[in-house]
Amino acid sequence: MSELLFYLDIFGTIVFALSGALMAGRYKLDPFGVVVLASVTAVGGGTIRDLILQTPVFWVEKPYYLYVILITSLLTIIFVRQPKRIPKRFLLIADALGLALFAVVGAQKSLALGAPMPVAIVLGTVTGVAGGMIRDVLCNVIPMILRQEIYALAAMIGGGLFAVLSYFGWSENNAIIVSVTAALLLRLAAIYWRVSLPAFQIVEKENNP
Amino acid sequence: MSELLFYLDIFGTIVFALSGALMAGRYKLDPFGVVVLASVTAVGGGTIRDLILQTPVFWVEKPYYLYVILITSLLTIIFVRQPKRIPKRFLLIADALGLALFAVVGAQKSLALGAPMPVAIVLGTVTGVAGGMIRDVLCNVIPMILRQEIYALAAMIGGGLFAVLSYFGWSENNAIIVSVTAALLLRLAAIYWRVSLPAFQIVEKENNP
Amino acid sequence: MSELLFYLDIFGTIVFALSGALMAGRYKLDPFGVVVLASVTAVGGGTIRDLILQTPVFWVEKPYYLYVILITSLLTIIFVRQPKRIPKRFLLIADALGLALFAVVGAQKSLALGAPMPVAIVLGTVTGVAGGMIRDVLCNVIPMILRQEIYALAAMIGGGLFAVLSYFGWSENNAIIVSVTAALLLRLAAIYWRVSLPAFQIVEKENNP
Numbered sequence A, B, C: 001m002s003e004l005l006f007y008l009d010i011f012g013t014i015v016f017a018l019s020g021a022l023m024a025g026r027y028k029l030d031p032f033g034v035v036v037l038a039s040v041t042a043v044g045g046g047t048i049r050d051l052i053l054q055t056p057v058f059w060v061e062k063p064y065y066l067y068v069i070l071i072t073s074l075l076t077i078i079f080v081r082q083p084k085r086i087p088k089r090f091l092l093i094a095d096a097l098g099l100a101l102f103a104v105v106g107a108q109k110s111l112a113l114g115a116p117m118p119v120a121i122v123l124g125t126v127t128g129v130a131g132g133m134i135r136d137v138l139c140n141v142i143p144m145i146l147r148q149e150i151y152a153l154a155a156m157i158g159g160g161l162f163a164v165l166s167y168f169g170w171s172e173n174n175a176i177i178v179s180v181t182a183a184l185l186l187r188l189a190a191i192y193w194r195v196s197l198p199a200f201q202i203v204e205k206e207n208n209p
Helices: A003-026 A031-053 A064-081 A089-112 A117-138 A152-167 A172-193 B003-026 B031-053 B064-080 B089-112 B117-138 B152-167 B172-193 C003-026 C031-053 C064-081 C089-112 C117-138 C152-167 C172-192
Strands: A085-087 A203-205 B085-087 B203-205 C085-087 C203-205
Touching (some): A003 A031, A003 A064, A003 A117, A003 A172, A031 A064, A031 B031, A031 C117, A031 C152, A064 C117, A085 A089, A089 A152, A089 A172, A117 B031, A117 B117, A117 C117, A152 A172, B003 B031, B003 B064, B003 B117, B003 B172, B031 B064, B031 C031, B085 B089, B117 B152, B117 C117, B152 B172, C003 C064, C003 C089, C003 C172, C031 C064, C085 C089, C089 C117, C089 C152, C089 C172, C152 C172
Parallel strands (some): B203 C085
């Protein structure tokens, strides 16, 4: 794993842990509940990716990820409390950062382990979206991916662009920077201007026998 | 894998992807969200089965399953939109087909990999119900298995009957046809006539200290 | 696995299966739905633990766990129906017992398989809380871990105390008894007196662009 990738992976862990801790603050969890929700959000996607790739789970091999999450949770509890009221958008932006970073990191790891390109794109998407999905499902909130603003597309762009650029021989670092930036800008733009793609909507009628 | 089994597995993937895409249409997802929900529904059960069996996950080995889901999602978006209003029962029937097919396919794969019979029945049930469960949980809907109409039983009948018939030396194809048909008819009958088994119901009283 | 550990593991399976069956009774599931919900609750945590440890899943290797769950479900249906009304606290207490037992059993298995201490504490917590989480998520109920009473802490105390006592050379049986008791008393006290830790609560304000 290149140095850039390592720092981005840690940064993704921090922002997803932050998003989990912020969600925990909405639900008035105690500090240990905060740590659990932050952990699930931060490692959920990568854990599923590693299980599916049948490679050792990253935080079992490198337990320092757990300390990163612990420290992020504690700092969130200490510092986010100070301003009393934080903008609602904080959680969305932390989630967007994590989404973009993990989608690319996930695709990179999958390709490095020999997965074919479509599988790598799917596993990148899984890495990017699954942690936040579990966070939202546990909190009984409709997951962000099921709301209208561009979310699934941003994750797929992240992993997909990385896979394509790597395929065309870009250096890993350049491919990472471009694909993370593309996914992040797309998602942030969707949040900021509330952009959505045209929805697929069906109307169902009851049809009694 | 016999040819029959292969076609049924693909057909199960198609109908579960369809059920996920239809559910996505209820929630007005954008096309990429439709693909995600269709994928989760179609591969969720088999992925959990393969992880538990510690065998390579089927769609990582054979990525064409992903193309099948992609094409199904696109066709659903294109064609289901045309009639404007579709019967509500469409999703239920697609789910029933997938349930019956995957319960038998899951039990077959488990037995073929050497799992003992009770484990094969459980993993057949998991294969049949887990994808739809994840679909429903993500959409914040009570999973079908927790509603009264015969659902868990249909999945167990599918896998169980296949396991028993194989044990008694039936040819694989005959065992598949009989057990898929039994599970499907049972579930469709339950949907059509709204049949339920007698429920286990408890009444709880508050008991303050 | 020591004899004590074996019996506690079976007992944990029974009480979690009971908690799943009681929840099924609230939702008026049919007997097969009861078995499914009891199974998911009883094996969910241990299955995720074994997958993450990449060791064979316990109930695939030892299918008698499935019979224990089946019998517990049937006995629950038969006997819990008799008194017509049971105290609401039954489910909470069964869940607390399972939580304490599985957190310690999970930490022990992780350490025995060579996991470092922080990973063992996390996997103990996962073993203790995941089954109940899945049960609650399937029933569209906010998981107990996200309510205020001490829950995550109890699970961490269970696994953490066991890991620490083992590290300091205590005999396995003594370490098990002390850590299960500590986790259980903590959780039961929190249920009984409705004790909570101080919550982390944030106030968010809308921040339109």
